[in-house]
Amino acid sequence: MSAGSIPSGKVRDPGYPTKSENYLTNSKGILSWIFTLDHKRIGVMYLIGVVLAFAVAGLLAMVIRLHLFQPDGAVFSGPKANDYYNQVFTLHGAIMVFLFIIPSIPAALGNFLVPVMLGAKDVAFPRLNLCSFYLWVAGAIFFISALCASQLDTGWTFYTPYSTSSNSSVILATSGAFILGFSSIFTGLNFIVTINTMRPPGMSWFRMPLFLWATYATSIIQVLATPVLGITLLLLIAERVMHIGIFDPEFNGDPVTFQHFFWFYSHPAVYIMILPAFGIISDLISVHSHKRIFGYRFIAYSSIAIALLGFLVWGHHMFTSGMGPLTTIIFSALTFTVSVPSAIKVFNWLATMYKGSISLTTPMCFAIAFIFLFTIGGLTGLHLGTLATDLHLHDTYFVVAHFHYVMVGGTLVAFLGGVFHWWPKMFGKMYSEWGGRIAALIIFLGFNLTFLPQFVLGSRGMPRRYATYDPEFAYLHQMSTIGALLLGAGLLVALVVLLHSLFRGKRAPANPWGGATLEWNCTSPPPFYNFERAPIVGDPYDFTTIEWDGENERYVTVDPEREIAPEEKPETEPAHAQSDH
Amino acid sequence: MSTIEAGPETAHNADGHDHDHPSFLAHHFDTPEQQFDSGKLGIWLFLVTEILFFSGMFCAYAIFRMLRPDVFEGCSQFLNTKLGAINTGVLLFSSLTMAWAVRCSQVEDNKGLVGMLSATLSCAMIFLGVKAIEYSHKWEMGLLPAGLFVYDPANPHPPGQPNYLGYICAPFALILVGVVIWLIYSIVTANKFQVAIAKPLTVVCLCFFVGVGLGTVLESGGSESHVGEDHAGDTHAATDEGHDHADGESHDTGEEIAGVMVGPSGDPLLIVDNDLDVKDESAVRQRLATDATNSGLQSEIEARQRQSSVAGTSIVTEDSEIEGAIEKVENEVLTARQAGVFFSIYYCMTGIHAIHILAGIGVLVWLLVRAVRHDFNRQYFGPVDYVGLYWHLVDLIWIYLFPLLYLIR
Numbered sequence A: 001m002s003a004g005s006i007p008s009g010k011v012r013d014p015g016y017p018t019k020s021e022n023y024l025t026n027s028k029g030i031l032s033w034i035f036t037l038d039h040k041r042i043g044v045m046y047l048i049g050v051v052l053a054f055a056v057a058g059l060l061a062m063v064i065r066l067h068l069f070q071p072d073g074a075v076f077s078g079p080k081a082n083d084y085y086n087q088v089f090t091l092h093g094a095i096m097v098f099l100f101i102i103p104s105i106p107a108a109l110g111n112f113l114v115p116v117m118l119g120a121k122d123v124a125f126p127r128l129n130l131c132s133f134y135l136w137v138a139g140a141i142f143f144i145s146a147l148c149a150s151q152l153d154t155g156w157t158f159y160t161p162y163s164t165s166s167n168s169s170v171i172l173a174t175s176g177a178f179i180l181g182f183s184s185i186f187t188g189l190n191f192i193v194t195i196n197t198m199r200p201p202g203m204s205w206f207r208m209p210l211f212l213w214a215t216y217a218t219s220i221i222q223v224l225a226t227p228v229l230g231i232t233l234l235l236l237i238a239e240r241v242m243h244i245g246i247f248d249p250e251f252n253g254d255p256v257t258f259q260h261f262f263w264f265y266s267h268p269a270v271y272i273m274i275l276p277a278f279g280i281i282s283d284l285i286s287v288h289s290h291k292r293i294f295g296y297r298f299i300a301y302s303s304i305a306i307a308l309l310g311f312l313v314w315g316h317h318m319f320t321s322g323m324g325p326l327t328t329i330i331f332s333a334l335t336f337t338v339s340v341p342s343a344i345k346v347f348n349w350l351a352t353m354y355k356g357s358i359s360l361t362t363p364m365c366f367a368i369a370f371i372f373l374f375t376i377g378g379l380t381g382l383h384l385g386t387l388a389t390d391l392h393l394h395d396t397y398f399v400v401a402h403f404h405y406v407m408v409g410g411t412l413v414a415f416l417g418g419v420f421h422w423w424p425k426m427f428g429k430m431y432s433e434w435g436g437r438i439a440a441l442i443i444f445l446g447f448n449l450t451f452l453p454q455f456v457l458g459s460r461g462m463p464r465r466y467a468t469y470d471p472e473f474a475y476l477h478q479m480s481t482i483g484a485l486l487l488g489a490g491l492l493v494a495l496v497v498l499l500h501s502l503f504r505g506k507r508a509p510a511n512p513w514g515g516a517t518l519e520w521n522c523t524s525p526p527p528f529y530n531f532e533r534a535p536i537v538g539d540p541y542d543f544t545t546i547e548w549d550g551e552n553e554r555y556v557t558v559d560p561e562r563e564i565a566p567e568e569k570p571e572t573e574p575a576h577a578q579s580d581h
Numbered sequence B: 001m002s003t004i005e006a007g008p009e010t011a012h013n014a015d016g017h018d019h020d021h022p023s024f025l026a027h028h029f030d031t032p033e034q035q036f037d038s039g040k041l042g043i044w045l046f047l048v049t050e051i052l053f054f055s056g057m058f059c060a061y062a063i064f065r066m067l068r069p070d071v072f073e074g075c076s077q078f079l080n081t082k083l084g085a086i087n088t089g090v091l092l093f094s095s096l097t098m099a100w101a102v103r104c105s106q107v108e109d110n111k112g113l114v115g116m117l118s119a120t121l122s123c124a125m126i127f128l129g130v131k132a133i134e135y136s137h138k139w140e141m142g143l144l145p146a147g148l149f150v151y152d153p154a155n156p157h158p159p160g161q162p163n164y165l166g167y168i169c170a171p172f173a174l175i176l177v178g179v180v181i182w183l184i185y186s187i188v189t190a191n192k193f194q195v196a197i198a199k200p201l202t203v204v205c206l207c208f209f210v211g212v213g214l215g216t217v218l219e220s221g222g223s224e225s226h227v228g229e230d231h232a233g234d235t236h237a238a239t240d241e242g243h244d245h246a247d248g249e250s251h252d253t254g255e256e257i258a259g260v261m262v263g264p265s266g267d268p269l270l271i272v273d274n275d276l277d278v279k280d281e282s283a284v285r286q287r288l289a290t291d292a293t294n295s296g297l298q299s300e301i302e303a304r305q306r307q308s309s310v311a312g313t314s315i316v317t318e319d320s321e322i323e324g325a326i327e328k329v330e331n332e333v334l335t336a337r338q339a340g341v342f343f344s345i346y347y348c349m350t351g352i353h354a355i356h357i358l359a360g361i362g363v364l365v366w367l368l369v370r371a372v373r374h375d376f377n378r379q380y381f382g383p384v385d386y387v388g389l390y391w392h393l394v395d396l397i398w399i400y401l402f403p404l405l406y407l408i409r
Helices: A030-034 A039-067 A081-118 A126-148 A170-197 A210-242 A255-289 A296-312 A325-353 A362-385 A387-393 A397-427 A433-459 A471-504 B032-067 B069-076 B081-106 B110-141 B164-188 B192-221 B224-233 B254-258 B267-275 B283-289 B295-311 B336-372 B382-406
Strands: A010-012 A546-549 A554-559
Touching: A039 A081, A039 A126, A039 A397, A039 A471, A081 A126, A081 A170, A081 A210, A081 A255, A081 A397, A126 A170, A170 A210, A170 B032, A210 A255, A210 A296, A210 B032, A210 B336, A255 A296, A255 A325, A255 A362, A255 A397, A255 B032, A296 A325, A325 A362, A325 A387, A362 A387, A362 A397, A362 A433, A387 A433, A397 A433, A397 A471, A433 A471, B032 B069, B032 B336, B032 B382, B069 B336, B081 B110, B081 B192, B081 B382, B110 B164, B110 B192, B110 B336, B164 B192, B192 B336, B336 B382
Parallel strands: none
Antiparallel strands: A010 A554, A546 A554
């Protein structure tokens, strides 16, 4: 192996996998994919699934924005126009939340990465893992059948009493969400057990990459919060079928109880969406700045802190629903405490970039966009957590803009960054770097053009979920629609860049970015068994031994020359015997 | 390729198993201990999700019991404590046999393992049999969730009801017939393995009908039928129609003051009725207010008494024979809008618990087959252990359900 300009030493590089090792090609045929227990193949299947779900929900979003291009509605017309609008925004929200954002990073990227990063051969329960995937597929089928049957117009939150009286297919959709919940629970359970029991020797808790910490925190939420959603949706189905009178005021039920139950899951679910994104960004920033992550333990602990605090703040979704004044004050105060660990992370990322040697690669462009967008999303959350301002802003476009900044500007951008970062590892192909950067730029601009005007709209009083609006809001809505088209174009460019690489891309080296975590120690793509033997576990953010090999366009690990001391061979005769001579 | 080249083809054959692995050890685990620990952590986490799953319903129970204590106390009288107690005992015993089964698998006592698993399964079936009696009896009386609640105290056993018990028993009878046919077939073909499975399963299926019989005997000799007669003879017949109060809450309006606790009162309550100075409150409320901790209800009653004394009219005298429109007022407790909530929660909680019993029966049958196949040994008894933990949790949830639903007195 020629070292080129790299310093002398023992060069470590796994090279390329053979066809029989490569997890993509080691067994052939559609059945080898359908019944695979390999976490990497399951991860790839999830990736395809969530991207399809995202495409469907994204097209629905385009329809919403196009309809809002004119004050009276541009797309739908006729007496049922507003009904159609309700159905479109409901399905956009429900599909995005349940089928895309929640499984996107933990299930798709997490499945691929967790065992490889950890140095394990597979997740703890591979069959359960496959089962989770098929539960996801079943849930998706339920949602699609809801779409085909009589639509759904309750909003993704299924608030009672409307959801118990609406004529649309609430039962199909809630059954879908119930099944998806179990998919999510099993994935989380699998990751917790994997991280607890499958760590190889040397992989202590504080040598784990931060993505694993984030996944662990996410899994805790998935395991603890999702069952509550399950029972809530089950009771909602029972309410519709038998009128059990728990949520339905017609039978002395209490709709606010539904909201409590629902948000007890759905607020922690917000952290299911954003925590893995934090994990991705922590890794991306460090690797592409070629600098040790600043405040490793703070980032790790703040993930856990967010996971736990996230359980205590659900009431801030219900400030206007009728809770006691003291309750609202307590929930408001708790809401502010969650912003502390989030801010810790942002400061640590900035401190990591400071004086780093930043490579402005595509993943890094997405990571920087994430910090910018997430900060806006997080800071506007404070306005909504404050009681006085929330009364004004509740159920306006301000809320819509806020959570899109967090969910799209945060999770989606981090997901894209993660996909671009690990794409060479997953498929063994390098994409066009310029194409990726241009996609990142278009997405960033399009996103801001879409949602910045919505803050203004909301603070001026434009309510959310309305199909028509006052003409005075027209130009802001039109800006937003143009931005949405731009955002869609950017996403399309990103997709084309990635797909193009599959056919025309250069073969990826094992370590194209200079990462120090374990996944870069196996070949690209990894062999189906991940590691022949338990790998040597080092510091995940120690880049001192990683050098750029310009000749082969790759990073390699250069172990300094080590000598076995003492150098001289021991005498065959003991010393006291020599002294006799 | 320096490190990877060390011959992966030899170590990883097509099914991904290393040759030095014992057959029960999955390929991605290094040691049986690691595999056992993973499974154990996994099942504990699963049990946590189960608890949270039920916690939603326990919360609903707490909220509605807090809002309407009288409804809960009244409706609870419809539940047959004897049957509930029998079921509690059956489940506790099944927990014992399950724990014993785990022990048997650890010491490689295969015969004992098969026996203990069959005993656990039989207890589960008895539980379901008793439950079938309870459910079908209540359905016949129309004691259903709020939307379907049609119970009429004047006519607690309306004729022409479908044979609910028959419908519940039919699938179990079919399974029993199937298992018996299988047993005969496997005896005829002299398939020892299948006989060893089918024999205990036949006993297990029969146990469902043992449970049904047990339930029938206790139900007919139990107090519940008397309760029904009490309603029939009760002059304070509750009428459902025409009293759609804007506030469904349990606080009475002036006219409803006569709403004496009707219907579901078992004997003890009736005695209380007579003893208390039933002036303007229902007996249950009075009795609940005697508890010093229930200060809210006490002050409410106090305020009400003051109000009526200020008004200077006593609407109802102690003589409960009096005829008047006031007594036709919708009774607070036994309307669809009120009592339905209790039965909704009752059916949701016990129904989902029964589904968990059914799931437990499924995995126990799977264990039984594996036990007959001699799959378990000193190093590999994880599945029995995990199913045992699950079974104890299902048992534990019933231990909470029983007093919360049956023993409100």
